[in-house]
Amino acid sequence: MTREHAHGRSGHLVRLVKNRLGAHVCTSATALPTGDTFEVERERLLELLGFLKRDPDADLSLLVDVTAIDRMPREPRFEVRWQLRSARLGYRAHLIAHLDEDDAVIPSLVQLYAGAESLERELYEMFGIYPDGHPHLRPWLLYQDLVGHPLRRDYRAGKQQPLVPPLQDAKPPLVLEEAT
Amino acid sequence: MRHMLDVLPGAVLPDPVAESADPGAPLAPPDDDDLLRPRIEEELFRVGARGSLVGAQPTALAKHLVWTFGPVHRALPFPLQLRVELDGGRLVTVDPEVGFLHQGLEKALEQVSFRAGFEVIARASPLSPVGYQLCWALAVERLCGVAERVPKRAQLWRVAVLELARVADHLAVLAQPALAPASARLRRALAEVARDARGLVDGLARSGAFAGIGGLARPLHDDEATRIARALPRVLEVVRGVQNALTESAALDAHLEGLGRITRQEALSLSLTGPALRATGVADDLRKSEPVFAYDDLPVEAAVAHGGCARCRGRVRLEEILFGGDVALRALDRLSSAPPEIALDDGALKEPLATPAGVAAASLELASGELSVIVVSDGTDKPRRARVRGPSSALAAALPEILVGDRIDDVIPVLQGLGLTGTEVDR
Numbered sequence: 001m002t003r004e005h006a007h008g009r010s011g012h013l014v015r016l017v018k019n020r021l022g023a024h025v026c027t028s029a030t031a032l033p034t035g036d037t038f039e040v041e042r043e044r045l046l047e048l049l050g051f052l053k054r055d056p057d058a059d060l061s062l063l064v065d066v067t068a069i070d071r072m073p074r075e076p077r078f079e080v081r082w083q084l085r086s087a088r089l090g091y092r093a094h095l096i097a098h099l100d101e102d103d104a105v106i107p108s109l110v111q112l113y114a115g116a117e118s119l120e121r122e123l124y125e126m127f128g129i130y131p132d133g134h135p136h137l138r139p140w141l142l143y144q145d146l147v148g149h150p151l152r153r154d155y156r157a158g159k160q161q162p163l164v165p166p167l168q169d170a171k172p173p174l175v176l177e178e179a180t
Numbered sequence: 181m182r183h184m185l186d187v188l189p190g191a192v193l194p195d196p197v198a199e200s201a202d203p204g205a206p207l208a209p210p211d212d213d214d215l216l217r218p219r220i221e222e223e224l225f226r227v228g229a230r231g232s233l234v235g236a237q238p239t240a241l242a243k244h245l246v247w248t249f250g251p252v253h254r255a256l257p258f259p260l261q262l263r264v265e266l267d268g269g270r271l272v273t274v275d276p277e278v279g280f281l282h283q284g285l286e287k288a289l290e291q292v293s294f295r296a297g298f299e300v301i302a303r304a305s306p307l308s309p310v311g312y313q314l315c316w317a318l319a320v321e322r323l324c325g326v327a328e329r330v331p332k333r334a335q336l337w338r339v340a341v342l343e344l345a346r347v348a349d350h351l352a353v354l355a356q357p358a359l360a361p362a363s364a365r366l367r368r369a370l371a372e373v374a375r376d377a378r379g380l381v382d383g384l385a386r387s388g389a390f391a392g393i394g395g396l397a398r399p400l401h402d403d404e405a406t407r408i409a410r411a412l413p414r415v416l417e418v419v420r421g422v423q424n425a426l427t428e429s430a431a432l433d434a435h436l437e438g439l440g441r442i443t444r445q446e447a448l449s450l451s452l453t454g455p456a457l458r459a460t461g462v463a464d465d466l467r468k469s470e471p472v473f474a475y476d477d478l479p480v481e482a483a484v485a486h487g488g489c490a491r492c493r494g495r496v497r498l499e500e501i502l503f504g505g506d507v508a509l510r511a512l513d514r515l516s517s518a519p520p521e522i523a524l525d526d527g528a529l530k531e532p533l534a535t536p537a538g539v540a541a542a543s544l545e546l547a548s549g550e551l552s553v554i555v556v557s558d559g560t561d562k563p564r565r566a567r568v569r570g571p572s573s574a575l576a577a578a579l580p581e582i583l584v585g586d587r588i589d590d591v592i593p594v595l596q597g598l599g600l601t602g603t604e605v606d607r
Contacts, residue, residue: 034322034541061448062464064543067567069556083541083552087448087462090469094541115451118577126286140577141279141606150287151565157284157291 011036013093016057017048025051035083035092042097045082046107052084052093053112060084060093063113066120068127070153077101078129082109099129108133126151244272247588251280255592258602260576262583262591269587274580281606289566294320294533294555297566298391301553304568305604307352308345310385311546312553312568314338318472319542319555320393323535324528327472331521334395335474336511341390342473342544343508344381344408347415349547349599350497350504351377358593359494361432366422373415380408380415393533395523405512416505423498436491440582440594443488450578454549454571455500456598459485459492466545474514478507490597497599500547532561546571548599570604 011031017038018029025048026038040048052060065083082095097106106123108131109116120131121140128149131137138144143163148155244265251261259280265272288300301316302309321327351374354360360367384404389396426432442452444460457464465482467475483499485492537559543552549571556565575582575598582598583591 062453063451064550065552065554065567065569067554067569069539069565081554083554085550087453087457087464092470092543113451114446114449114581115574115577118573119451139279141282143279150284155287157287 009091013052013058013091014038016055017051020055021048021051032094035085035094037094037096039096039098042099042106045095045097046109046112049082049084049095049109049112057089058091058093059086059088060091061087063109063115063119064092066109066116066123068123068129068151070127070151072153075100078104078127080106080123080129104129105132107131108135110134125149128152249591251277257595257600258605260595260600260602262579264583264588266588269589271584271586271588271591274583276576276579278576278602278605281602283603283607285607286566286568289568290563293561294535294557294563295391295393295531297563301566301568302391303603304570304607305601307601308349308381308385308547310341310345310381310390311544311551312570313391314342314473315542315544315551315553316555317390317393318544319540319553320533320535322540322542323538323555323557324393324533325536326394326524326526326528329524329526330395330473331519331524332474333515333518333520334392334522336515336518337396337400337522338390338473339475339478340405340408340508340511340515341381341384342546343504343511344377344412345385346504346547347412347501347508348374348377348381350501351415351419353547353597353599354494354497354501356596358596359436359490361422361426362435363425363432366425366432369418370422373418376411377415380411384408392523394526394529395521397523399522402515405515409509409512412505412509416502419498419501419505423502426495426498433491433494436494436593436597437489439490439586439590440493440597441487441489441585442578442582446581447488447578450581451574452549452578453574454545454547455483455493455496456549456575456578458483459496460488461486466543466550470543472542472544474511477514478510480507490594493597497547534559534561548572548575548601568607570601570607572598572600572602572604575600576605 010033013036014029014031017025025044026040028039030037038048052058062085063082064085067081069079069081071077071079076098078099078101080097080099085092099106106129108120110120118140120134121137123129124131124137125139125142126149146161244267246263246265249262249264250256251259261277263275263277283303285300285304289297292300297316298313301312304312318327321330351370355370355374360370387398387400389398389400391397442460444462447457447460453464461484463482463484465480467480468482481503483496483503485496535557537557539554539556541552541554543550551571552569554567555563558564583594586594
């Protein structure tokens with residue numbers, strides 16, 4: 001028995017969701033010592049998250065992290081993970097959604113958690129997963145002209161790109177006339 | 181002729197009646213607002229261009245001075261660009277631009293083995309790397325399923341070094357000139373013990389002992405514990421003196437009152453943790469709610485303040501130094517009764533380390549808040565994915581909400597008091 005089990009935390013959120021929302025809201029729910037883990041369809045994400053945030057017995061008030069795992073070449077390619085925590089009650093939850101490469105869109109959480117703003121900007125620039133409904137999507141750590149999504153597995157680790165794009169009408173380098 | 185700008189909100193309209201009544205009368209002195217109003221009035225900006233965030237209002241036209249501050253300035257804690265709009269001296273909007281120190285740490289972690297990851301992840305926080313290394317160790321241990329079996333001695337050492345690092349990090353923040361109490365004597369004393377505390381933890385952290393999976397990578401001599409147990413109380417004594425002085429004379433840190441104020445709801449919504457959240461009255465501490473290592477055997481207290489301003493954050497830090505130092509001393513004290521094993525002798529941890537496929541998450545409470553690490557393995561000797569999210573990232577993203585409404589000259593004390601680490605934000 002791990003400490004988290006001993007504290008009686010693990011499994012609480014799974015039971016809560018099953019009792020109040022029904023089992024159909026997520027495709028699977030697992031009680032893990034490091035936080036209850038829910039796999040959800042993208043379309044049910046906001047319903048589940050809104051419940052977990054507002055229900056006083058869950059009170060997941062902190063969005064700890066939003067990130068993705070590139071499972072290439074496995075399909076579906078992306079696994080997006082939201083990590084949430086209750087500052088008051090100490091529960092932790094991981095929400096997982098699986099996305100295909102050609103449909104890499106998630107609903108934006110900015111309306112629920114203001115902290116999602118920078119996290120989703122980073123998710124988009126690093127993985128190309130588009131947060132639908134994000135109010136002002138632009139790069140967070142990278143820059144506007146960078147091509148590609150660096151944390152995808154098919155982006156070569158040693159790849160280099162110019163920080164400033166070459167000028168369109170740059171003058172050709174000066175060549176001294178050869179002495180005749 | 182009435183200029184187009186005059187009809188905009190905030191513009192000072194000339195009063196035609198007053199002007200025609202007595203042309204010879206002396207001009208009324210301009211009010212303060214006029215003197216502060218910048219000359220660049222041709223530029224029109226939308227208030228809340230960033231406006232997307234909490235409490236966003238529909239845009240309104242106004243004239244403000246737009247000022248880009250940074251990314252390189254000696255007053256800034258790290259390369260950070262702040263594009264601010266000023267109304268007089270007040271910040272109307274703040275748009276932080278980060279990433280100037282981006283080193284691709286998460287990609288780099290995917291390229292090396294789990295053990296070599298210690299060297300890479302330490303670069304997320306060069307000044308205080310030990311918290312990152314221990315969080316990495318915990319995540320990999322969970323991946324291998326050995327986290328619960330790490331020997332007691334290693335667990336106690338881990339708690340001790342984490343708490344020492346917390347003391348040193350808090351003191352490094354508090355001893356900065358813009359934040360220190362308004363007393364030259366106390367300021368000198370704080371700066372001195374900040375150096376001492378850093379000296380205590382730096383040798384330990386850089387010994388390489390904490391870059392081990394399943395325990396300590398190399399043994400630490402008991403003399404180390406004795407040396408720290410002898411030197412740390414002197415540091416704590418000075419901090420206690422500063423705390424008493426602040427309790428007796430509230431004027432000593434009155435210059436921080438109300439700066440960078442943030443409400444509890446905003447702090448939670450913006451994912452703030454650590455002193456920034458506890459200063460708004462939320463007693464949230466991972467050492468209590470999710471005790472790892474030897475924390476569940478040691479009495480941990482969370483310092484809480486109400487008010488959510490820079491002064492409250494400073495006081496929370498001051499109190500946490502005392503609590504943290506106490507925990508470190510208790511952990512060191514228990515070392516003598518702990519069994520001598522320092523690392524797990526398990527076949528699963530032999531070199532080369534090949535973890536079972538899976539995902540493991542670990543979180544630790546560092547000085548500025550929660551550090552969260554996710555490690556994904558697909559059964560090879562290198563991580564499939566490594567995610568590092570340090571506390572400064574959320575703080576940097578929350579800068580607009582923290583700074584808007586403050587005066588431009590209060591930006592530096594607020595930034596310094598948040599304890600931002602640039603490499604942690606940019607990774």
